[in-house]
Amino acid sequence: VTIFVPRETTALALGADEVAARIQGEAAARGVEVELVRNGSRGLFWLEPLVEVETAAGRIAYGPVEPGDVAGLFDAGLLEGSNMPPLCQGPTESIPYLQAQQRLTFSRIGVTDPLSIDDYYAHDGFRGLRRALGREPQAIVDEVKASGLRGRGGAAFPTGIKWQTVLGAPAEQKYIVCNADEGDSGTFADRLVMECDPYLLIEGMTIAGLAVGATQGYVYLRSEYPLAHEIFNEAIARAEAAGYLGADILGSGRRFDLEVRLGAGAYICGEETSLLESLEGKRGMVRFKPPLPALEGLFGQPTVVNNVLSLAAVPFILSRGATAYADYGMGRSRGTLALQLAGNVKRGGLVELAFGTSLRELMEDFGGGTASERPLRAVQVGGPLCAYLPESQWDLPLDYEAFAEVGAGVGHGGVVMFDDTVDMAEQARFAMEFCSVESCGKCTPCRIGAVRGVEVIDRIRAGDNREANLVLLGDLCETMVDGSLCAMGGMTPFPVQSVMKHFPDDLQR
Ligand code: NAI
Ligand code: SF4
Structure with a gap:
């Protein structure tokens, strides 16, 4: 048995x-x-x-x-x-929780023994890679473009267009860098890929290498994931031994090598340019863009920087074809999204669905409501830099454009639920405090603004000159959005502004 x-x-x-x-x-x-x-x-x-x-x-x-x-x-x-x-x-x-999902990227998790290459192969593994080996780089990039895949790290930039930029950049050495510094609150999908289906990421990165002409890949993994580190390193060793990585992939004469590098616990190292600095052995400080990493990235060379989930979607696209992927979704959001249900939720876990499901269906039908069984009051989708959504927005379809329209974000798919005992003023303060701790310090609106933000919110909560301080907080948020160099300072105001707009009473208590 x-x-x-x-x-x-x-x-x-x-x-x-x-x-x-x-x-x-x-x-x-x-x-x-x-x-x-x-x-x-x-x-x-x-x-x-x-x-x-x-x-x-x-x-x-x-x-x-x-x-x-x-x-x-x-x-x-x-x-x-x-x-x-x-x-x-x-x-x-x-x-039902599993049956109602559309698992394209996560079709194998929990089904297979993660380290067994035979198991991976028996479940359609390396089919995308075999197809890619028989194609010209441009044809691979075209397939990814046609799938409509957009960056799953949060920014939703079209993956195929990013690859096209790197393919078109002339250079002796190019790189594929996988961002596995999964730092958003409530998220774990990158970890599940690396622990439960590591060859999927290896396959996706190798296909990316073949597509753009890169022979070296790095996975930048957060140090808080020791088991993912252990399993993924073992998977690399086994894939090399079986000829899926290394100097001569499956006898094709094509090369791709892969290494894991560990981060040291800084949230900002999930931002692509500070990630590259950290990979180069330097302190994780944000770089100015341009130049884009696609043109001057790791060690100054053209570099694809993609999130784990973007790369993990690629084998399906190559093996089944772009249309099979693009058939799922709505509008410009094609394919599936890996939602991660967390916080005060009865049934937490991974829910992979085509874009278009409403947030309410997700939280109620899948999540089963709150774990505390108290009424749900707010939900933060997309990590600590994204808005809190009140009930009036729970019928929004999960779609990049629909969320952007109301000033919210889908981000990396983290969904953190809160019941009616939540103090939203405390959550607004947390956003500023988080930024003050995690800021890389390069630009003033973020480095100083976040510290001032905590102070102003404290004054508002203490009832000290409340109206004037609320105006000041509004101005500070605008300054941070307009003047910050990267998303850390530039998005920290979003959760704060959402509290001011949708939960104003909590700031008046
Ligand atoms: P961005 O919009 O500046 O860039 C998106 C990506 O597209 C980057 O890789 C950029 O280099 C690339 N790009 C832009 N134009 C290009 C072109 N013409 N050719 C090739 N590549 C091009 O966004 P950014 O600052 O990289 O990311 C912000 C996002 O990160 C936010 O939306 C947020 O949701 C997300 N985020 C994710 C976290 C996580 O744990 N996954 C944590 C914090 C934020
Ligand atoms: Fe650094 Fe913050 Fe400026 Fe980003 S916004 S560059 S994290 S100081």
Whole structure:
């Protein structure tokens, strides 16, 4: 009997190793043969540790399983996939949370053993790479352009156009840099790719290298993800040994090498130019643009800087074709978005959906409302630099343009929910405080503005000259938006302004 127990950070934090050990112990004590596979997570975090049992009718899911549940599960027929409430969730693929998703990028997470190349291959892995190897660079770039894929790090710049700029830049050496400095609040999708389906990112980066003529790739990974680091490095070693990376990819004579570099915990190193500085061994300070990294990036050479999710979308596009990807979505937002439900939510986890679903459907149908069961009051989509949305905006479709129209952002897809006990003035203060701590210090509106912002909000909350200080806060926000060099200072006012606009009473208490 094959049993799956995830080896992924969230599942491990909830006791997956202990559950796995108990399953082995119980099987040995009962004299039954069990093959234990440490798969990735399905991203259904409220059910972790999610144990799956392979049966003739497919995989049956049980969760959340605690170590103390294991003996009872064996007694009740775990190995036969018996339907025993309340832990049995039925066939994994039929769990509504999973069944209602459109998993294109995340089709393999939790299904496969993340480090098994055979498993990856058996589930359509490296098909995109094989197709890319048979094509001219321009044809690969054209396919990505036609898919409509836009940067999933948050800025939504068309990926194919970025690649075109790098392809067209003459240089001896070009680079592919993957931004895995996933720093937004509530986000974990990059980590899931690297821990649960690492060859997907390796494949996406290799295709990017073939497309633009880059032979060296770097993944800039945040140090807070030690398991992703370990799994991804092992995947690189195995991919090299199997000929998918290195001097002669699958005998094609084409080269691509890949290395991981660890960040040191600075949020600003997720901004592409300070990331490049940090990769070069310098302090993570933002560079002026232009020149664009696409023309003068790492070590001054043309460089593709893409988020993990952008690169992870590419193998599907190359293997199934641009149209198959572009068929999903709405307007100019094509394909799928990896939403990450977090904060005060009953069913947190990864929800990959075509653009166009409303925020309310996401939070209610998938999220199941708040964990506290109190009324939902605000939601922050897109990380600490994006707006808080009040209920009047929850019917907005998840679409870059629809969100931009109301001054909100989709960002990297993080969705952090708050119930009615939230103090929105405190959240506004947090935005300024976060910026004051994380600012790289290069420009005045951000370096000084954020510190003044905290002080002004404190005065407003203390009732000190409130009306005048609210006007001052409005002016300060405008100055930061207009005068900051990068998105850190330039977007910090968005959550503050959204509180002033939609939750003004909280600033009057
Ligand atoms: P941006 O709009 O300046 O640039 C977007 C990308 O397009 C960059 O890579 C830029 O170099 C490239 N680009 C622009 N014009 C180009 C051209 N003609 N040819 C080739 N490439 C071109 O946005 P920026 O400052 O890079 O990112 C801001 C975004 O980052 C925000 O929207 C925010 O949501 C997101 N963000 C994401 C975080 C995360 O953890 N994923 C954390 C914080 C912010
Ligand atoms: Fe640095 Fe802030 Fe200016 Fe960005 S806005 S360059 S983080 S000081």
